[in-house]
Amino acid sequence: MIDLQRVCYVRLGTRDLEGATRFATDVLGLEIGEVAKDTVYFKSDEREHTLCYVEGDPRDQAVAFEVGSRAALAAAAGELERLGHAVHAGTAGEAEARKVREFIAFADPSGNRIELVWRPGHSGVRYHGTRDAGITGFSHVGLCTTDAARDEAFWTRVCNARVSDRVGDAPLLRINEVHHSIALFPTDRAGIQHINHQVESADDVMRSYRFLSERQVRIVFGPGRHPSSSAKFLYFEGPDGMVFEYSSGVKMIADELLYRERQLSFDPRGFCEWGAKPDVAEFRN
C-alpha cells in the first residue's frame, strides 16, 4: 500500500511562459516563488511551491504526492514495478528542479504522470498573493480517467485513497481528512482535468466571480455549491485550456468509521445545489 500523505504540486508545460505567469499572478492570485531558466514557480501557501509552469508542451503535466519516508518511496517504487508500471527514479537535478529531496515518477493506468516525492520544500516566508484572492492553499486536482472503475481500484487498492462520494462514476478520493484530494473524471484522454485552490470564504469566491467576469476570464461553472463536499465553488479557464477552481468550505472527514460515501447523480444537480450548470466537458454527459 502506497501511503499518499497530501497533494504537493502540479507541473504544467506551456508554450507561453510569460502569458501563463501573468495568468497565475494577476488573475489566479498566486505569488512568484522563483523564476528559473524555462521554469516559474508559484506559491499558494506555506510550501515553497505548489504550481510551476515549464516552457514546453502543454500536454506535459504532472501532479505530485508526498510520501512519508525514503523507505516508503523505495517500497512504492518496488510495488509499482511489480504491478507493471515503469518507474523513473528522479535524478538529483530533477529533484532540485522540483524542490524535493527525492522522487519517483510513473504513469497511472490512464497515463497521467504522477510523481511521488519525499521532503518537499517548505517556505520560511508566508504566502502573499499578487492580488487579494483570499487563497489559503493548493488543495486538489481533478484527473482524467479512461476507465473510472479501473483507476478507482488503482488509487484505493495500490494507494491509500478512500472514496468520499461518487458523482455518477466519478469518484472523489481522500487521502487525508480533506473530502477529496483527487477526483477522477471519465473521458477519452489522460491529463489534469482541473486544479483547485481553497479560498477563505464564500465572499472570496463571489468577489473573484466579479473580478474574473470583468476581466473577460471565461467562467465555466458557478458560482455554485457542491452537494458532495459542500464547498462553494467557481471554475474558470486558464492558459492552454486548463480549468482552475476556487472553492471554500470543503468538508473534512475526521471519523473514518462513521463516514460512508454517497452516490450523486451525474447531472447539474449532482454537481451544484444552487442551480449552476457546468460548461466543463468532463462534468457533462
Add this chain to the structure above:
Amino acid sequence: MIEIEQLRYVRLGTRNLPAAIDFAQRILGLQLIERTEEQATFRSDFRDHTLVYEAGDPATQSIGLEVRTRAALERAVAALAANGITATPGDAAALARRKARDMASFRDHSGNRFELVVRPETSGWRYFPARDAGVTGLAAVALRTTANGDDEALWTTLFNGRVSDWVGDAAFIRFDDAHHRLALHPSARAGVLAIEYAVEGLNQVMQASYFLQSAQVKIVHGPGRRPSSDQIFLTFAGPDDMLFSYVAEGARIADESAHRPRQFPRKRESFCAWGSESTVPEFAVSEN
C-alpha cells in the same frame, strides 16, 4: 420619543392584481392568506401578513409600523402635529383590512406614507409557502427620500430610530437589534424603493439567483454583500417597477452603547463588497 415596536407590512397598489398575486406566490415565495376583490394579503413569517397588494394606483404605497398601545399612538399623533405633520386616524373598514385595533397614518417630508398600527395580528399558524425560497420574514424597507436630512431626523428624534450607518447621504435606520429596518435613499422622488425579505442563508440567496434567472426575472443588483450591514443580498424587479430583495446573514447590533454609525463613501464598493453593479439610480455610482 415614540417607540416603534416592529416593521409590520407594506401595502402596494397595483393595476393588475392577478399578476401581482402570481409574482408574490410563485416568484417571491410568499403564502397567500386572503384574497378579495380589493386586496390580497401575504404571509412571510409569524405575522398575519407582511405584504398587501390592493387594486388601485401603484403610486399608493404605505408602510406599516407597530406601536404598542393606544396611548403611544396618541402621543405619536401629538408629536407629529407639533412638528407640522398631520396624522389621520383610520376608520373601522381600514382597521379591518389591516387586522389592527388602532391606526393613524401620516406622510413624511418626502411624501412617503406610513401607518402606525396598534395590536396588528400575529398568526397562530406558521408560514407555509408554495415555493421553498427559505424566507424567514420581512426584514426591511428601502425608501426614496427627497428630504433626506429631515426624514432622517423624523425617525431619530420623534421616534426611537437610530442611524446605524450612512453610505453617502443614504441613512440606514434601526429600531431594534437589526442593522436597519428603514433605509432612506436620496432620490429625485418619493416612494418605496425595495422591500426586503430575509432568507435562511447564502444557499437560499444563491439558489434564488439561479431560479430568478431561469424565471426571467430581472436582477438589478447582486448577488452581493453590503459592507454596511454585512448582509448578503439579491435585488430584483417585481410588478409596477417595485424592487424586492432577499437578504441573509448581516450584523446584529446587540450593544447599543458600543455601536457608532459609520460613514461610507458613496462608491460602488460601499454598496457591494463582492463587486456587483447596479443600474438602479439610487445605488448607481458614476466612477470619477
